[in-house]
Amino acid sequence: MPIAESEVRWVKAPTLGLLDRLYIPAIIEGLGTTIKHIFQPPVTQQFPEERPDLPANYRGLHRLNRDTEGRVKCVACYMCSTACPAHCIDIVAAPAPAEWKDREKYPEMFVIDELRCIYCGMCEQACPCDAIELTSMFDLTGLTREEMMFDKEKLLSVFDQTAGTEKDPIRTKAGALSCASEPAK
């Protein structure tokens, strides 16, 4: 859609005066700013010793949530892998075990290639049952590529690690944060 001429605002380059044209004062001012900063206390967090405080919407490692009965919440609808721009989610669906009365389908295999992932959070947005979420875990390393392919068990174990820490609440479809399947505290 073309932008209407009325909505275009033209901005002129500022005209520089003598002082500006001499540049020396501007440079001195700039140096002043930088020098001032030298004497300010550093903000560095010493990472391995100090853990950073991440915002609640930080997008780190994925987890697969469990429902109240401890089963994987995912229903293998492939919405996440459809939404994934990096094509890093690989799901194989299967009929749910007969004893799961409320479910017809479940993921037999659920693998996220954490190396391919760009941590955009689309999968989380796409998930209709709040099963996949990005946690605040960011320090993710591995020695091999295979190690970075997170399968269902590994992703569920991420849930086990992060559930109950209050750092990574379940983000429900409504956008609210809840503790739907978190273990009772």
Add this chain to the structure above:
Amino acid sequence: MPDFEPILLRRINAGASPALDAYRADGGYRALTKALTEMTPAQVVDVVKNSGLRGRGGAGFPCGVKWTFLPPNHPGPIYLCVNADESEPCTFNNRILMDKDPHQVLEGILLACYATKASVAYIYIRYEYGTAYRSMQKAIDEAYGANLLGKNILGKEFSLDVYLHRGAGAYICGEETGLIESLEGKRGWPRIKPPFPAVEGAFRKPTVVNNIETLACVTHVVNRGADWFKTIGIPPDPKNPRDAGSYGSKLYCISGHVNKPCCVELPLGISVRELVDKHGGGVWKNRKAKGCIPGGISMGLMTEAEFDTPLDFNGPGKVGCLGLGTAAVTIFDDTTSIVDVLYNICRFFAHESCGQCTPCREGTGWMMKMLDRIRQGHGRMEDLDILDEVAKSIGIMPGTTICGLADGAGWPVKNAIAKFRPELEGYIRGGQKTSMSLAVVH
């Protein structure tokens, strides 16, 4: 009209025997003899057409006109389906006719078949009418014995077989195409029209479907002539060109909160108030009436203020009801909760919807669920608007379903919301609980 001399109920009120001999002794089968000896089938059709006899089953379609829809010179066979599946709640006039004076009905059937050249008549009788079934069966057997049925009836070129076909408790089989489907051994899903049954009905052959009471009337129309028939009832409203008039008498069923529930025969056009006060013995327990159902539950609701409406084929329509229906008046007194009445009605339709068309199948169930919730005190104000809209969209918006059940299901709800809204709102606001005990099973 002081002391109307009953026609259809004449013998019944007199306590006469239903047997063939007694019927003949009272002048029975004269009309048949007359028709077979003096009249051609076309003449019979003309008489009925001229009489302005309208179907008593609910829709009020002129009976003679219906017969003329049959394809002329059809090689046959042509069938007559007699609709004795009187499932409209609060209605029982056909049962009385069949129970107590089966030959009157049978004569009507014979006449109709003669007029329409039908060779087989199936009486689709609802299962609940066990005594009527047996009574009719006995009458048929007697008729076969007296050569009133079978080959060459009364020695004339007219043969007819009449079979009783018992239903199995489905309201929708009272709809003519539903009845035909059911007769054919399928589920009673009404058929799409066109083709109309007169062109392609039972077993893909031309078929006439008539109500018991209509056929009983035919007997007397043929017997006494169209002009006599036109002296009874109400002539057409000259201002309304589409009005075919309401001639003849009608069996009015009075039930509910009256002292004397009964079935009376009166000329068309009597008012509810007169029915209740004069024939029903007044509202019971000296209470005041709150309203009534003018003609079976699918016709809608009337308030007490509207009781002066004449019950003819046009009257109920003037106060927002669907029509005369079966002229079965059910009164409820002022202690009755309208929510209970509505719930009862919606439960009935949800139970009886055939499930073919989406709006009716889902809509009736939804209305029942909503009303159940309202009854239990969990209603919301917007439920009334939703109810009103659902009622309108399943039924009143014409054509959204194949048959008229949806219209019937929607109409009482629409009426109730229009006429009793303050009470409904009060009920919801007050979180009242119902006075009637809850049904255990939906």
Add this chain to the structure above:
Amino acid sequence: MAVVLINDKPVDIGNERLNLVQAAAKAGVFIPHYCWHPALSVVASCRMCLVEVGDKKPDGTVAMQPRVVPACQTPAKDGTVCITNSEKAKFSQARTLEGLLLNHPLDCPVCDKAGECMLQDYSYRFGKAQSRMIDPKNRPANKPDIGEHLSLFTDRCIMCSRCVRFTREISGSAELQVINRGHHSEIDIFPGDPVNNPLAGNVVDLCPVGALANKEFLYKQRVWFLKSQKSVCAGCSTGCSIHIDHNKDIVYRIRPRENPQAQGYFICDEGRFDFPYINGKERFDRPLVKPAGERSEPAESAVAWETALPDIRDVLKKSASALAAVVSPMLTVEEAYLFAKLIKGFSPQATLYLGWVPNVGKDESFPRDRKGNPVGPVQFTIRAEKCPNRRGVEEVLKHFQGEVLGFDRLIADISSPLPTGGEGAGVRRRPQALYLTAGYPPRLGAWLNDEQTKTLSTIPLLIVQDLAPTPITQTARYVLPAATFAEKDGCFVNHANLAQQIRWAVRPGTMGRTDGQIFLSLLGRRGLIQATKIRQELAAEIPFFAPLAVGDLGEFGVKLG
């Protein structure tokens, strides 16, 4: 000439007997519908296609009916006026959809139909997002075993009754039924009578929602990942038009494609479910060669195409005068043509035989009554001849050698004391070299009996082109991989001389080549095979195939002969 006004747009429907849904489609207006299907009877029960209808009188006035009517039930006549976008019509459609969704579980995420579901699509186009019902939904139990291939998700059903009508009107087996009534109606089978008729799979396609599911496909892929290719079933000589749904070189599903010239709307389960062999692991994907002179040794070694093909060409050339070739009816017309050209190019004395024509049982036509006898007008036929292109190959053979020699003749010729050498046109010789093409799906079983195999293995030079290892490939000197119908371009000629185009959907393995490509390379022509070009070439050369000169045969194919 009937002219119908659809949303004020006149459309000429000629003398066709159409209903308003079809007439509107001609005008480019889509009227949503569930229960109506062109191949099934009209019940007008879903009430999705409600429109306003009227009549245009000769004097130009329009009389609209007060009612909205189902378009599927209303015949289009001259002067019929149909309005689909009025407030009234839209209101009816929206309310119907609301009704349909009342008791629908809305489990699209786990529903296999999601993505091609008419309920989804119509809700999006004609419905609204929010349900006003807060009461509990009816949740009838699922029936996962209503057929060998079928699973019924009862709660998703919208009671369009298409499936029931299909079993009663098309297959005639009437296994499906509606039980109960009102909002408790469900689709069901009679206990103990699963839907196992040979056309059962079609109910899955007919189901507009995800209620009936194909167990073979259930949960395998989401449909939006699938790519669809228009092709033709190679299961029998009916030549049903199909869609091959595939993803990443795996065929996941075969669906019928409407083709009034071939089979109509449906396909049989045999064609529908017999595709896993295409994805088979055991298939050849490169040439295998046995060292010359060590014929008893089964050890073959895979070789590159670049070395195998010139080798084969050389050995064929050497035995040109006593060369026989078997042209499989599984080949496309183009391939048969190239093959015949190749063989006849070595020597005019080389003999071409028609490959084995599998005949299994008798033609089965539908609908059938309870006892299995065909009744009424035939709606669908499964043919006994289980190959797609006998007619096409026969015509090619007729062109190249004037007569069609069957496979039995080959066996006879090998065993009989025909001369092994010498000159003279028209004299058949005992074959010393045989190039055998096969490519029959494994469903047909071992197509050569032991004796035939033995007879064939007496030939000194045997080249076999087949899908997967069989006894005859064991004895062959050269084994070339064949391709399935899902992997090649070309056309098949069905039993009624209808030439239909098949198009490749998946690739024949990482190293594989299609039969046509092999013949093309053996012919010494360069480049990749272009079926359209070959088709035009043969259309110019063989009069029978002249109509194929159009190149692209379109969706429905071209009638020959």
Add this chain to the structure above:
Amino acid sequence: MLISTILTILIIFGALQALAGGLVYVERKICAFMQNRIGPNRVGPVGLLQILADGLKFIMKEEFVPHYADKSVFIIAPAIGLVCAMLCFAVVPFGATDNPADADYITHYQFIIAKNVDIGILFIFAVSSLTVYGIILGGWASNNKYSLIGGLRSSAQIISYEIPLGLSILGVVLMTGSLNLERIIWKQASGGILEWNIWFQPLAFLLFMISSFAECNRLPFDLPETEQELVGGYHTEYNGMKLAFFFLGEYTHMVTSCFLMVILFFGGWHFPFIAEADMWWGLKLIVFVAKMALFIVFYMLVRWTIPRFRFDQLMSLAWKVLIPMTLLNLVAVMFVKEYGITPWVLLPVSLGILVGAGLIASQPESKESPLAA
């Protein structure tokens, strides 16, 4: 004599290498502080051993030469760059020199490799401008388009800035009457602080400083390597020790230019009452190095303060601004010398030239002003 010279060379060479390493550390620390960070702090106390770690890393790295590179030139280029930068130090008097006018100046040991070179400055200029060969050759030999562009930029830049660089010191040379660096220092040390050339040549100092920034490829003039545009420019393909050579060359260059500024404008080792001419050479050395260190810190502050130029801005600065100003400055000095006017006149003249340049630039009609951003 020879032994002492070799010893001096070794000391200077070693000290310079250590210094360059140290500067990397200092630079990272200063940068970190300016950015409210901590900087290297993991290796050794407060990260001091980072120098060693970096050095080790450079040495341990795989020596990789791209197969499409011109191998010999690719290897020689960094060496040229480093050697040329190092050569400059042959004539830098590290503080403790005696008066070059003394008779025994030549025979006594001085802490300088080549003492009393009368063309000292010329030598420095001649040698240091050779470093551009290292860069050009490196860029070309890499056979990489980024490297090549980096090299070309470097040559254009260095050649352009040689001119204002040379012209700016001519004033000092004229006033001293010698190219000999020792003499220039002694000239300034002869009086108090007011004898320093900075008072008479402030504009020349400013221009010299700017030009030397450009000569050293330091920000804001690091156009040859611009990571953002050229992925490292001429040293895109370099790694390990060869890359370290380029870095060493750059830092050496920086040290050289700081020494030169101190020598030419700030009295070299002289500081009133602390390091007078007759004082102990050690003190002189300390003062000298301290002055130099201040300039280096200044270099680093500038680096993390001022954003990079665009290349066209860079060229127009040299040709349209710096060269005319140095010429005017030179003319002023010539006038002063010719007519024997007190050199103090030069202070307001310098300021006048600067302001005049600013006035010209800030004229609204001059659309294409040389310094326009």
Add this chain to the structure above:
Amino acid sequence: MPALSDEIRAKILAYIPRYPSKQAVTLPALHFVHDAMRCVSYEAIREIAEMLDLSPAQVHDTMTFYQFFREKNAPLGKTRLWVCRSLACSLRGGEDLLETFCQKLHVQPGGTTADGKITLEFAECLGACEGAPAVMVNDEHRHCVSDVDAVIREAQG
């Protein structure tokens, strides 16, 4: 062993000439079976279907529509006792009557008493509105029921 007795078969066969199509006999046939066996078993459906040239599913389809016929898992008792709960009857105490029956017989509507004698059902209008509240014993009406015990005795009788 066939599920249908010869007598029932004969009855069904006798009905076939009454209708132009065999399918039309479905409902009468179901009635015969249901009356005699108090339920319609799957085997019976199969045999009816066989006799009428239908598929069992078609017969079952028709049968379940009416919700009148009982399947084998819930056969009828000896007497089928219907209590009307339609508007006319419920206005005059039909629902209460139904509840009373439930309590007295210790069954839910649709259920059969433990002794197998009475199956209690609710009815959507028996067509006996003048005698509300009405009940139906098998297929005969009892009007204005107030003496529940008498009805039960009769039904048990």
